[in-house]
Amino acid sequence: MTHYIEPAPIKDKENPLESMMQRFDKAVELLGISEEMYYILKVPARQVTVGLPITMDDGRIKVYEGYRVIHSNILGPAKGGIRFDPAVNLDEVRALAAWMTWKCAVVDIPYGGAKGGISCDPRQMSAGEIERLMRAYTVAMLDVFGPDRDIPAPDMGTGPREMAWLMDEYSKAKGMTINAVVTGKPLVLGGSLGRTEATGRGVMVSALSGMDKLRLNPYKATAAVQGFGNVGSHAASLLHERGVTVQAISDISGAYYNDRGIDIEAAMRYRDANKGTLQGFDGAEKISNDDLLTLAVDVLVPAAKEDVITHDNAHLIQAKMIVEGANGPTSASADDIINDKGILVVPDILANAGGVTVSYFEWVQNRIGYKWTLDRINRRSDRIMKDAFDKVFATSQEYNVPMRIAAYMVAIKKVSDTYKFRGGY
Ligand SMILES: NC(=O)C1=CN([C@@H]2O[C@H](COP(=O)(O)OP(=O)(O)OC[C@H]3O[C@@H](n4cnc5c(N)ncnc54)[C@H](OP(=O)(O)O)[C@@H]3O)[C@@H](O)[C@H]2O)C=CC1
Numbered sequence: 001m002t003h004y005i006e007p008a009p010i011k012d013k014e015n016p017l018e019s020m021m022q023r024f025d026k027a028v029e030l031l032g033i034s035e036e037m038y039y040i041l042k043v044p045a046r047q048v049t050v051g052l053p054i055t056m057d058d059g060r061i062k063v064y065e066g067y068r069v070i071h072s073n074i075l076g077p078a079k080g081g082i083r084f085d086p087a088v089n090l091d092e093v094r095a096l097a098a099w100m101t102w103k104c105a106v107v108d109i110p111y112g113g114a115k116g117g118i119s120c121d122p123r124q125m126s127a128g129e130i131e132r133l134m135r136a137y138t139v140a141m142l143d144v145f146g147p148d149r150d151i152p153a154p155d156m157g158t159g160p161r162e163m164a165w166l167m168d169e170y171s172k173a174k175g176m177t178i179n180a181v182v183t184g185k186p187l188v189l190g191g192s193l194g195r196t197e198a199t200g201r202g203v204m205v206s207a208l209s210g211m212d213k214l215r216l217n218p219y220k221a222t223a224a225v226q227g228f229g230n231v232g233s234h235a236a237s238l239l240h241e242r243g244v245t246v247q248a249i250s251d252i253s254g255a256y257y258n259d260r261g262i263d264i265e266a267a268m269r270y271r272d273a274n275k276g277t278l279q280g281f282d283g284a285e286k287i288s289n290d291d292l293l294t295l296a297v298d299v300l301v302p303a304a305k306e307d308v309i310t311h312d313n314a315h316l317i318q319a320k321m322i323v324e325g326a327n328g329p330t331s332a333s334a335d336d337i338i339n340d341k342g343i344l345v346v347p348d349i350l351a352n353a354g355g356v357t358v359s360y361f362e363w364v365q366n367r368i369g370y371k372w373t374l375d376r377i378n379r380r381s382d383r384i385m386k387d388a389f390d391k392v393f394a395t396s397q398e399y400n401v402p403m404r405i406a407a408y409m410v411a412i413k414k415v416s417d418t419y420k421f422r423g424g425y
């Protein structure tokens, strides 16, 4: 029996790092970036891998691998979530860290990009085992994290509970309470109002902005949302609130379809009362996660994981618009097919930036020792998301490129200009 938890193998097909680099290369070429700057932007500033021996509930010791990659800290402290998932490996974390750099630059917040992850399956672990893993990871990253250095947050498989453990462990090690070291915390520990829904809310703002460009009336529009976790469930709920008929939702147990629309609040209540799963939800017909992606809806929101839309299924997509709630849900191999079909894609580094935007607000509130109202947070984050959408859309028109490449161009220009002005290399 193995006590070492092997990280997921690096994928040679549909590798997220490759997908990120292909879009990056295109944007760099259009911007006429120098070769020196190309490598400055490409190579991560820091990569840390740690071994984490954890005592499991049955007394055995298992050794997990954890990662933190700081892609860039030129715009400010690095920022990015921590992922607990069996598919985590260093390549995935490197791609996710770079996406954070571009994302923060697209929405014009003063952060660089980072990401962390542990190759583990939290669904198979007790709360105590997860807590020991999170605390061990925090101790291993004491010289990486810091409110002015690198500020983690939740991602897939983690949430406020894990962020609370991180803050506690970090604060104990430093001998004082330092809540600005992490965002996405519970409210009582200095979390921000609105952070839980923030990513889904930004997805909703992006979807409505895209619908406006396509002249789609939200009250007549339909949507399918893949993933019913933090991002997917709030995106579905907020789209529903704005009049959109959400015909399909899904989680790892499968997808649930109803052409008259799913009662999203009922689905959320069902999931919360059913150990976090939609398994058995009866307000809809059960279909597969693959079938959800090819439904004849106006708006498709992939909000679960990477590389679900690939060369193999892109030609089957019927949606008029894809709003990427997840990071990297479309692999680069699908880009040309999707663009040729005329589908408007609001890319991940724009569409899901509402989360990090409100994380930024949380950090600002922690630092000034004050709490903003939910109304102020929502108004400010909606404005940031709408301005970013308009800027990326205008760039896509100016250069006649898809919004994805336009978003990379906006981001890369900002980061490379920052390097030029700071100089010293
Ligand atoms: N949380 C945030 O603020 C942000 C998250 N993101 C990105 O959004 C995506 C989702 O993150 P988040 O909502 O936080 O994660 P969660 O862990 O809260 O939810 C993930 C959801 O995806 C489902 N899922 C996982 N694997 C599959 C699969 N193979 N097929 C179908 N569904 C699956 C999960 O199902 P189940 O519950 O059954 O396991 C769950 O419903 C990730 O790509 C993340 O990086 C981006 C920006 C910010």
Ligand SMILES: O=C(O)CCC(=O)C(=O)O
Residues within 6 Å of the ligand: 079, 080, 081, 082, 100, 103, 151, 152, 153, 154, 155, 183, 184, 327, 352, 353, 355, 356, 357, 359
């Ligand atoms: O809220 C944050 O700081 C980061 C969220 C995140 O990991 C992401 O946007 O992918």
